[in-house]
Structures are given as C-alpha cells and as structure tokens.
Amino acid sequence: MSTLDLPGYSHVYSGKVRDLYAPVGADGEVVPDQLLLVASNRLSAYDWMMSPEIPDKGAVLTRLSLWWFDQLSDLVPNHVVSTDVPEAVAGRAVLVRKLDMLKVEAIARAYLTGGGLEEYREKGSVSGVVLPDGLVDGSKLPEPVFTPTTKAPVGEHDLPMSPAQVEAELGAGVAAEVSRLTRAILARGNEIAAERGILIADTKVEFGVSPDGTGGLVLADEVLTPDSSRFWPAELWEPGHPQPSYDKQFVRDWLTSSESGWDRKAGGPPPELPAHVVEQTRAKYVEAYERLTGETF
Numbered sequence: 001m002s003t004l005d006l007p008g009y010s011h012v013y014s015g016k017v018r019d020l021y022a023p024v025g026a027d028g029e030v031v032p033d034q035l036l037l038v039a040s041n042r043l044s045a046y047d048w049m050m051s052p053e054i055p056d057k058g059a060v061l062t063r064l065s066l067w068w069f070d071q072l073s074d075l076v077p078n079h080v081v082s083t084d085v086p087e088a089v090a091g092r093a094v095l096v097r098k099l100d101m102l103k104v105e106a107i108a109r110a111y112l113t114g115g116g117l118e119e120y121r122e123k124g125s126v127s128g129v130v131l132p133d134g135l136v137d138g139s140k141l142p143e144p145v146f147t148p149t150t151k152a153p154v155g156e157h158d159l160p161m162s163p164a165q166v167e168a169e170l171g172a173g174v175a176a177e178v179s180r181l182t183r184a185i186l187a188r189g190n191e192i193a194a195e196r197g198i199l200i201a202d203t204k205v206e207f208g209v210s211p212d213g214t215g216g217l218v219l220a221d222e223v224l225t226p227d228s229s230r231f232w233p234a235e236l237w238e239p240g241h242p243q244p245s246y247d248k249q250f251v252r253d254w255l256t257s258s259e260s261g262w263d264r265k266a267g268g269p270p271p272e273l274p275a276h277v278v279e280q281t282r283a284k285y286v287e288a289y290e291r292l293t294g295e296t297f
C-alpha cells in the first residue's frame with residue numbers, strides 16, 4: 001500500500017481503505033488540531049485487498065459520508081472542518097477536527113447477520129440483548145441493537161464488548177450516550193435509505209471528544225457508507241440466507257465462481273479482478289450514492 005507524498009502533510013496512519021495525514025505548518029510543525037482523512041479506491045473482500053482498485057470509490061464514499069453528516073447534523077455534531085484539500089486528493093479527502101477518539105467501535109445492528117447471527121445462534125442474545133426466538137440470517141430486529149467491539153490493532157480482530165466493558169472504558173454516562181446515538185444514527189439511516197430501496201443491515205461509527213474537554217460526543221470517521229455498513233438491495237431482501245451485498249456482490253460472486261479459479265479455502269490471495277467486475281462495482285457505488293442523495297456523481 002503506497003502512501004501519497006502530499007506537500008504540507010505528513011502521513012500518520014493507513015487502514016485497509018483510508019489513510020490519515022497531519023497538516024504541517026509553514027514552520028514544519030504538525031498542526032495540532034486537524035487531520036486529513038483520505039479515502040482510497042482500495043476494496044477489501046473476504047479479508048483480502050483486491051487488485052486493481054475501484055476507480056472513484058474513494059470520491060463516491062467521501063461525498064456520501066459528507067451527505068450523511070449533513071443529514072445527521074440535528075442528531076450529533078461531526079468532525080468535518082473543510083473539503084479544501086490538496087489537488088492530489090480532491091474529492092476524496094476531508095479536513096477534520098483532531099479528536100480524542102473513543103476506544104470503542106460503535107456498532108448497531110438493524111438486521112441479524114454475520115457475527116451477530118453467530119452470537120444469537122449460540123446464546124439467543126447479542127451483546128447482552130435477548131432477542132426473540134426463531135430469527136434467521138437477515139431477520140429484521142425489533143429495533144436496532146448496540147453491539148460494540150474493541151478497536152483491535154491492524155491485522156487482529158475486533159472483539160465483542162459487554163455493556164460492563166463499555167462502561168469500564170467510557171463511564172456509564174458516555175457509554176449510554178454512545179449506545180443511544182449509534183442506534184439513532186442507524187435508525188435515521190434506514191428511514192432515509194428505505195425510501196430509496198436500500199436496507200442498511202448494520203453500521204460502525206466512531207466518536208471522539210474534543211481534546212480540551214469541552215462539548216460532548218463528536219461523530220468522526222466516515223458514516224453510513226458501504227465500507228462501514230452492510231448495504232442490501234431492499235427488493236432482494238429475503239430472510240433465511242445470506243443477503244446480496246449492494247456493493248460487493250459482483251466481486252464476491254466472481255471470486256467464488258469457477259471463472260476466477262480462486263480456492264478461498266486454500267488460503268492464497270485472490271486473482272486480479274477482471275475489468276467488467278471492476279466496472280460493475282464502480283457502477284454500484286455510484287448507484288448507491290445517486291439513489292440515496294438524489295444527486296448525480
């Protein structure tokens with residue numbers, strides 16, 4: 001993964017699909033209260049980084065996240081400062097307030113699948129919340145459930161956190177507010193997305209607080225994008241089996257088809273994606289953005 005040489009910025013961190021830079025002042029010192037959040041065109045599937053990248057993915061998801069921040073501004077303040085960013089990352093980067101980030105991945109689930117379904121099948125509950133009997137893969141939950149995890153180091157897996165662990169990490173008051181806001185964000189997201197034919201099964205958001213201790217929780221990172229959430233086409237929703245992913249299904253279907261020649265269980269890396277899969281995947285990201293926002297990419 002190559003980081004960019006951005007004059008006026010120093011590289012801080014690279015995740016699977018996004019990179020973080022710190023602005024550097026004329027004196028060569030890092031500007032202490034801002035960061036540049038850059039969305040790449042990288043795509044991960046089945047825990048592998050795909051090649052080639054998906055053109056415009058970073059720009060589409062950045063625009064979508066900015067749109068959601070605006071839709072949610074009555075619910076929670078956010079970290080966005082400006083989209084006045086270096087030309088090299090124009091359209092796919094945001095200047096943000098540097099926050100003290102909470103050490104909890106704030107996840108809420110509106111539909112049961114993935115790790116939540118596994119826990120439900122084992123315990124009849126998820127993150128301590130007892131659920132009705134008879135739920136299956138893709139079942140809609142009576143209401144969004146907060147299912148927090150730790151923030152594991154790169155290469156390790158996030159681990160489920162019990163309510164007691166979250167309270168120990170954040171304090172009872174902040175823990176309750178994080179739970180409330182995370183569920184409210186997903187509920188609002190689904191109100192809007194459902195009108196556009198998209199179901200958001202679950203989402204991961206991140207909160208921070210101002211380093212000077214003033215104010216309350218601030219919504220950071222990205223919000224309600226196909227990278228942070230499971231997007232499902234509403235017209236294909238059918239509980240009882242894995243749902244098609246709005247944005248990654250073309251990649252998954254090709255990788256698991258005989259055409260790719262990839263044996264996922266063998267443990268080796270996946271092959272290069274063919275052009276038609278790359279193009280179809282780009283088109284799905286653009287379609288999600290345009291259906292949700294009503295704007296043309």
Ligand SMILES: N#Cc1c(N)ncnc1-c1cnn(CCN2CCOCC2)c1
Pocket residue numbers: 012013020035037079096097098099100101208220221222
């Ligand atoms: N958004 C945002 C944001 C913000 N507004 N303020 C401070 N930090 C972050 C941020 C963005 N990504 N990460 C996770 C990656 N960390 C990078 C450092 O090392 C630990 C992992 C933190």
